[in-house]
Amino acid sequence: MNTRQLLKVSVLTVLASFSFAVSGNAKVNVSPDDYKVVLSLQKVIEAVAEEVRPAVVDITSVTTVKFQHPAIPPEFKDFFREFGFPMPQFPDVPQEFEKKSLGSGFIVKVKDGWAYILTNNHVVDKAKKIKVKLYNGDIYTAKVVGKDPKTDVALIKIKVGNKKVPVVRLGDxxxxxxxxxxxxxxxxxxxxxxxxxxxxxxxxxxxxxxxxxxxxxxxxxxxxxxxxxxxxxxxxxxxxxxxxxxxxxxxxxxxxxxxxxxxxxxxxxxxxGKVIRGWLGVYIENVSPDVASKFGIKRGVMVTKVMKGSPADKGGLRSGDIIVSYNGKPVKGVSDLQLKVINTKPGEKVKIEIIRDGKRKVLTVKIGQMPQQEMVASALSTLGLSVQKLTPELKEKFGVPKGISGLVVTDVKPGTPADDAGLKVGDIIISAGTEPQNLKPVKDVDEFAKLVEKAKDKGVLLKVYRNGFSFFVVLKVEE
Incomplete structure (x- = not known):
């Protein structure tokens, strides 16, 4: 009996057995069969807890947080210089301190005396020390096998030797x-x-x-x-x-x-030793309902641009093509196609069904391996932000003065960190850094993406130009 059948039987049985008196004080009659139904549900949860809990571990990660003294305002610096007083120092303030983070994980396999544990990347990211406590109370120092910030998954391991440790079963x-x-x-x-x-x-x-x-x-x-x-x-x-x-x-x-x-x-x-992902090399967007209706489809994605020399280019995809299926499976939208592609092994040939000029066509495309720059630039998508290098054409389009340079914001998704920070399409990001002291001009998208990826935990300080005014915002992914 599956979950839905069990729930249906439970509800019907309980409803059928409840009888309410006509008087003001309702009386409920419960039969032994009613308790059997409820107990059967309870036993399922008990069985899962009994099997899985011993394989769940407690993870404590220790990271080092550097402390920076507050900047001294220029007027105070001038005061100390004018009267010959020494600049104030902060000898008793620690330069750095340790921060502990707590999380969970579960043992997925044991091999050659090592127990492997799956957890979140943000639980162990940047940790200089990781302690794992098993359900029986044993404590081990863990090593990181690898991390994947893109999916927030990490794999760590502990040396258990010949000790038997419980392992979970993985589903589908x-x-x-x-x-x-x-x-x-x-x-x-x-x-x-x-x-x-x-x-x-x-x-x-x-x-x-x-x-x-x-x-x-x-x-x-x-x-x-x-x-x-x-x-x-x-x-x-x-x-x-x-x-x-x-x-x-x-x-x-x-x-x-x-x-x-x-x-x-x-x-x-x-x-x-790293995550290998497939790559198609196209810019895509969801097909609107009106466009989909004209082409006689329910869903699909529109190819807006094909990268020169990419697998898509070599496979014959063109701007304006509507992708409706990938390897025989319907494409529901942009995120669906992206997941299908990145989960395809590089080198594998796939069948991509498209609509071009109103006619359906199937292309065979050999999927490539995602370039490193593509993986780094995806950090911006996490924040809901798209930027481009500020070219003379874009300067003219957005009315940017000659003396302003940087990256122009071309898209901000609603409800994302970029939107929360107040960024808007047409804003010019002039400089960026983790602190006011290390602000640097931004001219390259990849360098900016790397800065965001590296410093997103504490936020990136941006100097932004908009309509003749400059101001600062902090771009940060909230935990």
């Missing part, structure tokens, strides 16, 4: 359905082995501005700080996701990375 996140029961396990606020349950509220959530690559499972199972990196399981105890994020000041809005994405990251890290 492509087969999950909205409404299915799920169980989340983790260590919120250091409350080890906490178990919550709920349902899958939605699939394929993207555009949240959390990761460059987003395809989240949404759940109403309670997830709190410290749950990050823990498993989201189905009713059979199989892990179908990694609990990753919550929406602040909201209830029932938790998100998990699908386990199939995490499995690919893990396998690539173990085999290649």
């Amino acid at each position: 996140s492509d087969k999950i359905k909205i409404g299915e029961f799920v169980i989340a396990i983790g260590n919120p606020y250091r409350l080890d082995g906490s178990v919550t349950h709920g349902i899958i509220s939605a699939k394929g959530r993207h555009g949240l501005g959390l990761n460059p690559i987003e395809n989240f499972i949404q759940t109403d199972a309670a997830i709190n700080p410290g749950n990050s990196g823990g498993p989201l399981c189905d009713i059979y105890g199989r892990v179908i996701g990694i609990n990753t994020a919550i929406v602040r000041n909201a209830q029932g809005l938790g998100f998990a990375v699908p386990i199939n994405i995490a499995k690919k990251v893990m396998n690539d890290l173990l085999k290649y």
Whole structure:
């Protein structure tokens, strides 16, 4: 009996057995069969908790945070110079301090005396020391096997020798359905082995501005700080996701990375030492409903530009083509196609069905490997920001004076960190840095993307020009 059938039987049985008296005090009659139905549901959750909890670990990562003294205003500097006083020093203020972060993880395999643990990248990112506590209380120092900031997945390992440690079973996140029961396990606020349950509220959530690559499972199972990196399981105890994020000041809005994405990251890290992703080399946008109706389709993506020399270029794709299927599977939208491509092994030939000039056509394209610059530039998409080098043509288009140079903002997605920072299309990013003291002119998109990728945890300070005025904003991904 599957989840839906079990739920249906439960509801019908309970409703049928409840009889209410006509008098003011309602009386409920419950039969032994009613308790059997409820107990069967309870036993499922108990069984999952009993199997999975021992494989869930507590992760403590230690990072070093550098402290910078507040800048002394120029007028005070002039005062000290004029009267010959020495500049104030701060000898007792520490230059750096250690910060501890808490999270969860789960053991996925044991090989050659090492236990491998999946968790979130943000749980162990930039950590100089990682401690892992097992369910039985044993504590180990962990090593990072590899990290993937694009999906927020990391793989770490601990040396367990000949000790037997429990391992979870991994499920298939492509087969999950909205409404299915799920169980989340983790260590919120250091409350080890906490178990919550709920349902899958939605699939394929993207555009949240959390990761460059987003395809989240949404759940109403309670997830709190410290749950990050823990498993989201189905009713059979199989892990179908990694609990990753919550929406602040909201209830029932938790998100998990699908386990199939995490499995690919893990396998690539173990085999290649890095994540290998497919690359097509096109700029695309969703087809509007009106355009889709004219072409007799429900969904698809429009190719707006093909990169010269890319796999798409070599395979015959052109600007204006509408991609409707990829390797025999319908293309639902931009994010769907992106996921399909990056999960394709470089070198594999795929069939791409397009509509060109009203006629359907199937192209065979050999997928390439994503260039490093493409992966770095995707950091900007996480913030909902698109920029271009400020050319003479763009200067004329946006009415920018001759003395202004930098990068022009060409797109800002609503509800993203770029939007929250107040950036608008046509703004000119003149300079950027992590602090006022290290602001530097920005002229290259790749260099700017690298700066954002490197400093997004503490934010990037931008000097922006707009309509004759200059001002500062901080671009930062909120945790």
